[in-house]
Amino acid sequence: LAVRIFCNDNPGIIKGQNREFTDVNGGDLGGDNPTFHATIGWDWIPTVRGRHIGIWNDVYLSSHDGGVTVDDVFFDTDLPLPETSYADIKPTITLTNHNESETAGAIQVKYGPLAFSSDVILAAGQTKDVEMTPVRLDNPQLWWPKGYGEPHLYDVEVAFVADGKMSDVKNVKSGVREMTYTMEDGILDIFINGRRLIANGGNWGFPEINLNYRAREYDIAVAYHADMNFTMIRNWVGMTGDEEFYEACDRHGVMIWQDFWLANPYDGPDPFNESMFAANAVDYVRKIRNHPSIGLYCGRNEGNPPQTLDDELRRLVAELHPGLHYISNSASGPVSGHGPYRALPVNEYFAAERGKDRLHSERGMPNVMTYESMSRMLSDEHQWPQNSVWGIHDYTLENAQSCATFNQMLQTAFGEASDLKEFTEWAQWINYNGYRAMYESRSWNRKGLIIWMSHSCWPSMVWQTYDYYFEPTAAYFGAKKASAPIRIQWNPVLGQVEVVNNNAMDQSGLRAEAMVVNYDGKVVYQTSADLDSKEDTTVPVFGLAFDSPELSDVYYIKLRLTQGDRLLADNFYCLGKEEGNLHQLHSLPLTSVEADTSIRKDGDRWTATVRLENNTDIPALMIRLKLYGKKTGERILPAFYSDNYIALMPGEEKEITISFKDEDTRGERPAVEISGFNLK
Numbered sequence: 001l002a003v004r005i006f007c008n009d010n011p012g013i014i015k016g017q018n019r020e021f022t023d024v025n026g027g028d029l030g031g032d033n034p035t036f037h038a039t040i041g042w043d044w045i046p047t048v049r050g051r052h053i054g055i056w057n058d059v060y061l062s063s064h065d066g067g068v069t070v071d072d073v074f075f076d077t078d079l080p081l082p083e084t085s086y087a088d089i090k091p092t093i094t095l096t097n098h099n100e101s102e103t104a105g106a107i108q109v110k111y112g113p114l115a116f117s118s119d120v121i122l123a124a125g126q127t128k129d130v131e132m133t134p135v136r137l138d139n140p141q142l143w144w145p146k147g148y149g150e151p152h153l154y155d156v157e158v159a160f161v162a163d164g165k166m167s168d169v170k171n172v173k174s175g176v177r178e179m180t181y182t183m184e185d186g187i188l189d190i191f192i193n194g195r196r197l198i199a200n201g202g203n204w205g206f207p208e209i210n211l212n213y214r215a216r217e218y219d220i221a222v223a224y225h226a227d228m229n230f231t232m233i234r235n236w237v238g239m240t241g242d243e244e245f246y247e248a249c250d251r252h253g254v255m256i257w258q259d260f261w262l263a264n265p266y267d268g269p270d271p272f273n274e275s276m277f278a279a280n281a282v283d284y285v286r287k288i289r290n291h292p293s294i295g296l297y298c299g300r301n302e303g304n305p306p307q308t309l310d311d312e313l314r315r316l317v318a319e320l321h322p323g324l325h326y327i328s329n330s331a332s333g334p335v336s337g338h339g340p341y342r343a344l345p346v347n348e349y350f351a352a353e354r355g356k357d358r359l360h361s362e363r364g365m366p367n368v369m370t371y372e373s374m375s376r377m378l379s380d381e382h383q384w385p386q387n388s389v390w391g392i393h394d395y396t397l398e399n400a401q402s403c404a405t406f407n408q409m410l411q412t413a414f415g416e417a418s419d420l421k422e423f424t425e426w427a428q429w430i431n432y433n434g435y436r437a438m439y440e441s442r443s444w445n446r447k448g449l450i451i452w453m454s455h456s457c458w459p460s461m462v463w464q465t466y467d468y469y470f471e472p473t474a475a476y477f478g479a480k481k482a483s484a485p486i487r488i489q490w491n492p493v494l495g496q497v498e499v500v501n502n503n504a505m506d507q508s509g510l511r512a513e514a515m516v517v518n519y520d521g522k523v524v525y526q527t528s529a530d531l532d533s534k535e536d537t538t539v540p541v542f543g544l545a546f547d548s549p550e551l552s553d554v555y556y557i558k559l560r561l562t563q564g565d566r567l568l569a570d571n572f573y574c575l576g577k578e579e580g581n582l583h584q585l586h587s588l589p590l591t592s593v594e595a596d597t598s599i600r601k602d603g604d605r606w607t608a609t610v611r612l613e614n615n616t617d618i619p620a621l622m623i624r625l626k627l628y629g630k631k632t633g634e635r636i637l638p639a640f641y642s643d644n645y646i647a648l649m650p651g652e653e654k655e656i657t658i659s660f661k662d663e664d665t666r667g668e669r670p671a672v673e674i675s676g677f678n679l680k
Contacts, residue, residue, distance in 0.1 A: 030268020066167025143175025175292025202454020629668030
């Protein structure tokens with residue numbers, strides 16, 4: 001077998017980033033779409049010299065004794081909404097007869113507990129979509145996104161049998177779910193199984209710069225998204241094409257906003273060969289349509305496709321993936337977008353009008369790695385002070401990320417950092433507060449936010465929730481807190497405590513508690529109230545008083561939401577009378593927390609349980625747990641922390657669990673290190 005590889009006709013130029021600027025995004029390579037357009041270089045990925053031409057996915061040869069292959073399977077599922085007591089399963093099976101004569105046989109299907117078949121006759125050389133008679137599945141286990149229920153997947157086997165012999169068989173997973181959509185006042189709302197989907201999540205610009213991701217890496221990255229309570233990943237400009245990505249989203253209950261391969265019109269020309277583009281779109285929709293995680297198709301990033309192509313994409317989605325919705329533009333019309341992309345003060349996120357009333361597809365800010373990851377990314381001579389190599393890794397002072405703004409916010413909060421370690425530790429405060437605020441500020445309409453971005457394809461310092469090495473930064477835990485099924489939060493613009501119920505079903509008998517605490521741990525105000533909370537609502541509970549003459553320049557707001565003895569949610573804010581100024585924290589004495597750590601192994605997984613208790617009269621701030629191997633001291637990654645970067649007030653305790661796979665210990669005995677802003 002010989003495969004001839006053609007270079008791109010329009011490879012474009014090589015980009016170069018520096019301390020100040022990122023260079024321009026995209027370029028001529030867009031004329032060759034569908035291709036890996038991002039490899040020309042953007043403000044989050046450097047130029048990939050070879051543009052990844054060639055074979056990038058699995059290639060295999062197969063033979064079939066009966067001469068008939070099962071090429072494609074699609075199971076459309078229909079629920080009698082609002083009831084879900086049964087589902088009608090509508091199979092479409094694509095067969096190809098490679099024989100030189102007519103072939104008769106039967107399609108045999110096993111779908112969970114069901115078994116059924118259909119006779120079919122194929123002409124010589126014929127490829128045929130066989131629409132089988134729908135079958136009914138009683139009391140189906142539904143596929144749900146994260147937080148709405150379990151993403152149940154049925155095992156499915158589809159075989160073609162002729163003359164008593166199996167010619168071909170395909171094994172897939174299928175989820176029972178039904179997507180519906182409304183466009184009231186021109187605003188898109190998405191529903192799954194009759195419940196409105198609050199699409200919180202993130203953009204994926206590219207999976208991995210060298211296309212090194214396989215099933216393991218996709219599982220880690222998507223599992224991280226589910227752990228952050230994200231319900232959707234946007235496959236930006238269709239740059240992620242591996243089947244393992246879609247399988248991981250099915251498995252973890254994360255829906256996919258699927259773009260076609262068209263970047264912003266300013267970032268690349270329209271495709272020069274529309275017919276080739278459309279033919280690829282047909283193949284691609286057929287490839288992914290059986291995945292229950294597919295939730296929305298989009299024609300173009302921040303613009304409309306050419307009219308003829310827009311019409312064709314809309315038509316083929318309706319024909320090939322019935323019931324799924326198509327929008328032309330990622331950033332206007334029924335949805336919103338266009339950033340901003342730099343770090344903003346928390347209040348500005350809450351006051352933002354852009355996209356307030358509809359699903360917002362892009363909003364982001366830099367996200368500085370931990371000290372360990374920065375040290376791994378940068379050689380010693382380029383670690384400090386900030387320099388052009390930081391710019392190469394996307395931390396440029398200008399352009400969309402405007403990292404000068406991040407630097408200024410950090411300086412306002414704490415002053416000038418003296419070295420890389422201090423900078424990265426202080427930066428986690430900006431990371432946490434900013435990423436939390438981006439989601440919390442969406443509380444009133446709850447239309448959802450897809451941040452720019454949640455995943456980085458190479459070692460970067462912007463637009464991510466965890467880094468290239470799979471280390472979650474504080475941003476991860478801020479996003480996780482603010483995307484929880486039910487949460488309690490402080491709205492600084494409205495001046496009130498809110499209980500936001502995204503997808504926790506109706507809850508009654510709740511109690512909201514709030515304290516205003518001086519920087520040294522003294523409580524100066526507290527209040528509470530009882531309430532009920534219905535799903536997909538925001539309840540304003542009460543305001544807070546900040547008029548105490550004893551209130552310090554830096555103070556805390558501590559919130560709890562309980563149901564009987566059960567803690568449903570909590571939250572903690574560190575604020576300054578002068579917005580963003582936390583300098584008074586430098587006068588906090590050093591303190592310590594007691595930690596009781598147990599680590600156990602169960603099969604191929606480990607669980608570390610850490611119970612922290614602050615038995616002093618000094619607040620312990622920004623407490624970070626780090627899992628590492630005892631022999632080398634290296635971090636154990638990936639690892640799933642129930643919480644991190646927390647604060648403990650005097651007398652407070654908290655239990656944190658860490659889950660990780662045995663293979664990721666690399667044979668080392670795991671241990672947990674505890675550090676914090678003012679821990680000894």
